[in-house]
Amino acid sequence: MATSKFTANLLRLKCTGCARMNYYTRKNKKTVERKLDLKKYCKWCKMRKSHKEVKK
Numbered sequence: 001m002a003t004s005k006f007t008a009n010l011l012r013l014k015c016t017g018c019a020r021m022n023y024y025t026r027k028n029k030k031t032v033e034r035k036l037d038l039k040k041y042c043k044w045c046k047m048r049k050s051h052k053e054v055k056k
């Protein structure tokens with residue numbers, strides 16, 4: 001089913017500073033094999049922090 005395929009690729013990005021889930025994203029497992037680790041602004045930390053991917 002198309003919907004289950006969508007949710008299977010869904011992941012959350014967790015702030016390494018406050019451990020809050022700030023972003024939702026998807027990735028193509030065929031092209032992205034490494035764990036995501038993105039520098040993004042965290043409104044709770046009020047600064048740019050690295051956000052790591054969290055599964056479900």
Ligand SMILES: [Zn+2]
Nearest residue numbers: 015018042045
């Ligand atoms: Zn934070």
